[in-house]
Amino acid sequence: MFSIIIPLYNKAPYIQRAIGSILNQEFEDYEIIVINDGSADGSEELVAEKYGSTIRLYHQENSGVSVARNRGIQEAKHPWIVFLDADDFWHPLYLTFVEKTISENPDVGIIGTHYDSNKLSLNPELKYYVLKNYFKRAIRNTYFFTSATVVKKEFFEYKPSFDPQLKLGEDIDVWLRASLFFGDGIYIQNTLVYYSQDDVERATSKTYKLEETLIPKLFKENYYHQSIDKSTCSQDTFIAFRDKWVLFNLYPIVHDEKINxxxxxxxxxxxxxxxxxxxxxxxxxxxxxxxxxxYMKFCFRYIYK
Known part of the structure; x- marks a missing residue:
C-alpha cells in the first residue's frame, strides 16, 4: 500500500533510528526505498550491511534532496507515497492511523500528521479533521511537513514532482500543488512523527537567495492553472493566499534587493x-x-482573516 522514500546524505548517526521506526510499524504493507545521495560518511554501507534486502537501496551522485525524492517516486510500486527524512522517526501507529484515515476517506489525496521535536502521542485513538478551505487557513501553517505527509502517487504521475531548482520550499511547493490537484486534504491530530533538530546542518538553518526559494515560482502566471484540478479553490482565493503567505515568509531574506x-x-x-x-x-x-x-500573526489572524 505504501512506498516509503528516505533520501540519505551523511546521516549515519540517525538512519538506523529512522528505518527502525518503520520496521516497528504495526501496519506492514509497505516497501522502503532509500536513495543514497552521494553520502561520504559510510551511511550507505551501514544501511546495506544492516538491512540487506529488507530495503531497496539506490545510489546517485550528490544531487540534492529533491532529485533523491524524485528518484524514489520513480521507483515506487505502491499507490501511496510516504516521505521520511533520515534523521526523523515515526510512532509505531503512524501507518496504521494513516491507513485508517484513507479507508474512511477514499477520495483524499494528501494527508498530514502532527509532529513534534520533544515527544510522540500517547493517545491510541485516531483523531483527524478535513482541512476545509485549505488555502484560507494555511497562511501561517501549511500543515504538511515532509516526514509527516502522505500523497497519493497519482499526483506525481500527472504533475511535476519536487523542483530541483528550489533549495528552500521545495516540499511546500509539492504540498500546495497537491492540494490544488486533489482538493482539501486531511490532518491527523495525533503526534505521530518526531522531528529531529539534532543535525545542525538541516536546510532550515541555512541562508538562501531569493531565487532559490519558492517565492518567485508562486508568482508565475501558470502556477495556479497548471496545478488546479479537483480543488474548489478559486484563482482569487489562491492569489490572496499567495500574497499573505509571501508576506509572512519574506522577512528572513529581506536584505535581497529583488524583493521589491x-x-x-x-x-x-x-x-x-x-x-x-x-x-x-x-x-x-x-x-x-x-x-x-x-505582529504579522496578529494582522493575519484578526485583520486580514
Missing part, C-alpha cells in the same frame, strides 16, 4: 504588513524581527 519586484505584485490592502518591507534597515535588529513575526 514581488512586493509590487502584492495587493496594497495588506499595507499594514507590506509597508514594513520598505524599511529594510529595521530588520537588522533581531528583537524587531521577533516583534514583526508576532
Amino acid at each position: 519586484m514581488f512586493l509590487s505584485q502584492i495587493s496594497n490592502k495588506y499595507f499594514l504588513v507590506k509597508g514594513f518591507y520598505y524599511f529594510p534597515a529595521l530588520f537588522a535588529n533581531a528583537t524587531f524581527r521577533s516583534f514583526f513575526r508576532n
Whole structure:
C-alpha cells in the first residue's frame, strides 16, 4: 500500500533510528526505498550491511534532496507515497492511523500528521479533521511537513514532482500543488512523527537567495492553472493566499534587493504588513524581527482573516 522514500546524505548517526521506526510499524504493507545521495560518511554501507534486502537501496551522485525524492517516486510500486527524512522517526501507529484515515476517506489525496521535536502521542485513538478551505487557513501553517505527509502517487504521475531548482520550499511547493490537484486534504491530530533538530546542518538553518526559494515560482502566471484540478479553490482565493503567505515568509531574506519586484505584485490592502518591507534597515535588529513575526500573526489572524 505504501512506498516509503528516505533520501540519505551523511546521516549515519540517525538512519538506523529512522528505518527502525518503520520496521516497528504495526501496519506492514509497505516497501522502503532509500536513495543514497552521494553520502561520504559510510551511511550507505551501514544501511546495506544492516538491512540487506529488507530495503531497496539506490545510489546517485550528490544531487540534492529533491532529485533523491524524485528518484524514489520513480521507483515506487505502491499507490501511496510516504516521505521520511533520515534523521526523523515515526510512532509505531503512524501507518496504521494513516491507513485508517484513507479507508474512511477514499477520495483524499494528501494527508498530514502532527509532529513534534520533544515527544510522540500517547493517545491510541485516531483523531483527524478535513482541512476545509485549505488555502484560507494555511497562511501561517501549511500543515504538511515532509516526514509527516502522505500523497497519493497519482499526483506525481500527472504533475511535476519536487523542483530541483528550489533549495528552500521545495516540499511546500509539492504540498500546495497537491492540494490544488486533489482538493482539501486531511490532518491527523495525533503526534505521530518526531522531528529531529539534532543535525545542525538541516536546510532550515541555512541562508538562501531569493531565487532559490519558492517565492518567485508562486508568482508565475501558470502556477495556479497548471496545478488546479479537483480543488474548489478559486484563482482569487489562491492569489490572496499567495500574497499573505509571501508576506509572512519574506522577512528572513529581506536584505535581497529583488524583493521589491514581488512586493509590487502584492495587493496594497495588506499595507499594514507590506509597508514594513520598505524599511529594510529595521530588520537588522533581531528583537524587531521577533516583534514583526508576532505582529504579522496578529494582522493575519484578526485583520486580514
